[in-house]
Amino acid sequence: MEELRIEDKGRLGPVDSSRIPRFAGAATFARLPRLDQVAHADVAVVGVPFDSGVSYRPGARFGANHVREASRLLRPYNPALDLSPFAEAQVADAGDMAVNPFNIHEAIEAIQQNALDLTAGGSRLLTLGGDHTIALPLLRAAAERAGGPVALLHFDAHLDTWDTYFGAEYTHGTPFRRAVEEGILDTDALSHVGTRGPLYGKKDLEDDRRFGFGIVTSSDVYYQGVREIVAKLRDRIGERPLYISVDIDVLDPAHAPGTGTPEAGGITSRELLEIIRGLRGLNLAGADVVEVSPAYDHAELTGVAASHVAYDLVSLMSELPKPSVATAGQRTTAGAK
Template sequence: MSNEHPSAAPSTTPGAGPRGPVDSSRVPRYAGPATFARLPRLDEVGRTDIAVVGVPFDSGVSYRPGARFGGNAIREASRLLRPYNPAQDASPFALAQVADAGDIAVNPFSIEEAVETVEAAAGELMASGTRLVTLGGDHTVALPLLRAAARRHGPVALLHFDAHLDTWDTYFGAEYTHGTPFRRAVEEGVLDTSALSHVGIRGPLYGRKDLDDDEKMGFGIVTAADVMRRGVDEVADQLRARIGDRPLYVSIDIDCLDPAHAPGTGTPEAGGMTSRELLEILRGLAGCNLVSADVVEVAPAYDHAEITAVAASHTAYELTTLMARQIAAGQGTGGTSAAAG
C-alpha cells in the first residue's frame, strides 16, 4: 500500500459491479496485504463510492502518543470482517464500490501544514462525490476533514462520539490540537450549529465554563450515563430528530468507549459506553444523509489483544454499511452508485 493516496478517478468500466474483498475461502484471512476489510486498493478499481483512507498523524495529542499507528492497526483487525452485515441486513461491498485509498502522508513536525495537507487530499477524494471513512490519527484531523466536507455539502451536521468535548480554545497557545477541532470548526462556519451533538461525554473538566462555552456553540450533550439510563434506541431517535435530512458528518473518538472496551487510546476515561452501545446507536442512524466520517485516537501501543482495533474496525464497518445502503437507495449526496450502474 502506498503512503500516498491515489485520487478517486472515474470508473473505466461503466456498468461493472463493485469489486469486493478477497475471498477468505481461497486466501486465508491472515495472508496478503492488510487493506481495510481486505478490499481492493483505490488504484485497482479506478473509482469508488466510499473511500477508506488513513491519516497517520498524532502530533496534536496532549497526553499519550501513538495514534499515528491507528489506521494500520484498524486495517489489520478488519481482516475478520465479513461481507454480509446481518445487523443492517446488507452486503455493503456489493451495494457500493468501497476501496482502501491508502494513507494521506502528512508532516509530523508542523500541525498547520498537516491540517492543510489533509484538507487538500480529502477535497480531492471527495471531488467526484466519494464519501470518506477516515482512520486516524488523532482528533486534530477532524477539522480539515470537516472543512473539505463543508466545501462540498455546505455546513454539515455533526455527531461527535467522545469522552471529551474537544471544544477547548488552545493548549499551550496552540489553536490546532486534538482538543480544539470543533471550536475551530464552529468559528470557521463549517458546521450547522442547529444540529450538533456530543455522545459519550464523561469525566472531569477544567470548570463549569467548559460546558457553558460548549452550549453557546450549539452543542447538545448525551453523556455516557445518559446512554446507559435511557437506552440506545431512545438516544438514536433523539439524534435522528436533531440531524433531520442535513448532510451529516460522524466523528468517533474511540475513547467514547470505556477503557474495558478500548484500552488502546491516548486519553482514557472511566465510565464509558460499551462497544455494543456504540454500534447499536450507529445502526439507529439508518436513513440519515451520512456524507463523511472518521474513527480516530486508536493507539495500538496501549491496546491489549487488539481489543480497541477490533472495536474500531467494526465501527468503521457499520459506518461504511450505512453509507452503502444510502448510495444503493439513491438517497442524499454521494458518489456514483455501483448498484445503479
Template sequence: MQYPLSPDVKPEFCTTGSFMRLPSKRDGARLAILGMPFDTAASFRVGARFGPQAIRQASMLLFPYNPVQGLYPFEETHAIDIGDLSVIPHSIQRSYQIIEAAVADVLRQGMVPIGLGGDHSVTLAALRAAAKAHGRLAVIHLDSHTDTWDTYYGEKYWHGSPFIRAAEEGLVEPSRVFQIGIRGSLNHPGDLAASLDLGYNLITMRELRQRGVAAVVAQVKERIGDRPCYLSFDIDFVDPAFAPGTGTPEVGGFTSYETLEMVRSLTGLNYVGFDVVEVLPSYDPVQVTALLAAMLVYEFASHVALNLRARGEAWPVPAVPEPAPAFR
C-alpha cells in the first residue's frame, strides 16, 4: 500500500470498499477489521446488515495520523480489512458459528479483531471466540440498553440477550463487566436488576453525568486491571441527535465529542477485541452515524497501536515528507 494514505495519493471518493482502503492481507498484521452483517435478531428497526459497508464508506474521510493519540493507528498495527462474513440471514445459530470461527482465526494469527455489526446479537459469537483464546473476559459495554433480557417471544438469542447469555456460558468475569450509559424507559425495575443480579457493574447515563467521565474511567481501569478486555460499543450509546442511524434510539445520551473523548480516555487496558454495532444506514441520511462509527473504529485501532508501542511491538512508520495541505 502506498503511504501515506491521503487525497493526493488517491481521491477520497475512490474506494476499494475496505475500511480506509486497507488491504485484505499484509505480513505481520496485528489488527483485523471484519464485517458481521447479521441483523435479523433485532426487535424494532432492521437494516444494520448494511452497517459495515456504510462505516467503511464513511471512513474515506479519515486521514492516517491520529493527532490526539500521536500515532498512525493502521500503519503501526499493519491493519487489514478481511471484508464481510457470509452470515445466514435467517439463522442466528449458523451465523454465530461463522462469526465465532472467523474471530477465532483472527485471534490465532495474533491479530486483534474489530467487528462491524450488524445488530448486537453478533457480540456473543465474538465473545465466545475471545474467551476460548484468552479465558474469561473483562468487558466494557457502552450502550443505552443492558441487553440482559432473557427471552423475546420465547427466543433466547436476540439482540437484547447477548450479555445474559455471555454470563450463563462463563465467557466473562461478572465483577469486571461494566455496562455504561444505560438509560430510557423500562418494562419494570427488574430490567436493571437483571444486570446487577449477574454481578455486573451498571452505570446509568445519569450516574455517568453526575460522577463524571474521569471518575468512571478510573473505576473501570482499577477494577479491570490487566485482564483481557473486550469493548463492545452500541451506537445508541450516543444521543440520536448525533447518531440517528440506529435501530432502537434513546434520547439523553452523549454528544459525539463526549463519546470520542471517553473512548480515548480508556487507554492502557489489555484489549483483545472490539466491536461497534447497530449502525442502520437507512436512518442516517447524511452519514453522521456512520462517520462517528468509523471514528470509533479509528480510536479502537489507536488503542491497539498504543498497546503495541508499550510492548515495543508497533510497526515503524516510514519517514515521509510533510504533505501539502488538503483542501475540501
C-alpha cells in the first residue's frame, strides 16, 4: 500500500491520517517513517524488547510495540508547546534492538553498542522499553556521546538504586546505583520524581542520598505543585547534558495499570506531562520510557499515557541544535522492525 505522508519543511513526517485511516498501515511510532526511509534522523525512536531484569511481573518486552500501537492517535502539532516537532526535526522509527533475552550481561553490551551506533551521526535517542535494566547501557552511551557524566532526571515510583537482588548486580532495580559507581552520572544533578511506597529499610534512603540523589515524592508534587517542582528541577540540572528516564509506574495505577510493579498514590498523567513540558530548552541528551507491560493494560490506558510522554520528549528534542551535515550521514540502523 502506498504511504501517503505529510511533508513539512523538507522533512518526511507521519502517514496522512486524513487519507489513510489511523488503524491501517504499519505501526511505527506516531506513524513516522522508518529510519531506512530517511537520509538522517535528528531524533530516532528505538524499541528494546527486553525484560529479563524484572523482579515481579514480566511483559515489558512487549512494551515498545504496545506504545507504537497507542501512538497511532498522535498528531503532528503539539498545542501544549505550540510546536510541530516532526517539522522542526526529522524523526524516524529505528525499529527494535535485537538483544539476548537469556543473558543480561550480553544484552547490556548489545544495547550500549546499538545506542552508540544510532547516535553516531548526532541523532538524539528516545528509547521505548523494555524494563529499567536498559537504562544503564543507554546512560553509558549518552555519557560517552556527551564526553562525560550526564545529569539524570528519573521519574519512577521506586529508587532503582538498590545493590543486588538474589545476588544479581544488574536488574531493573539497580541501574542507577551501577551508573553512579561507574562515574557516568553527574552527582550534583541527580533527581528522582514520583517516588513512593514502602522500602526495605531506611538504609535505602540513606544510600540514595549518599549517591547524590534528590527526591521529589509523589506527595511533593501534590502539595507543592508542578510549577514549583519544575523550578527546582531546572535549577538543579542547569545547563548540563540531561538524560531523562521515565518508568511508567511513576503514574498512579489508575492512569497506568499496565506495569510490572505498581504502587498506589502516584502522580497523574497530566502532572507528568506538565513537568516534562516545563523542561523545555534543557540540554536533553537522551531519554527512555520503560516498564510498559501490555498484558496488564486494560483499555490501553498505560500505552496511551506512555505514547504521549514519548511524544512530548520527542518534541523537546526536536527544538535542540541539529548535527552538522558532515556528521549527519554517519548513522547505523538498529535493524528493520
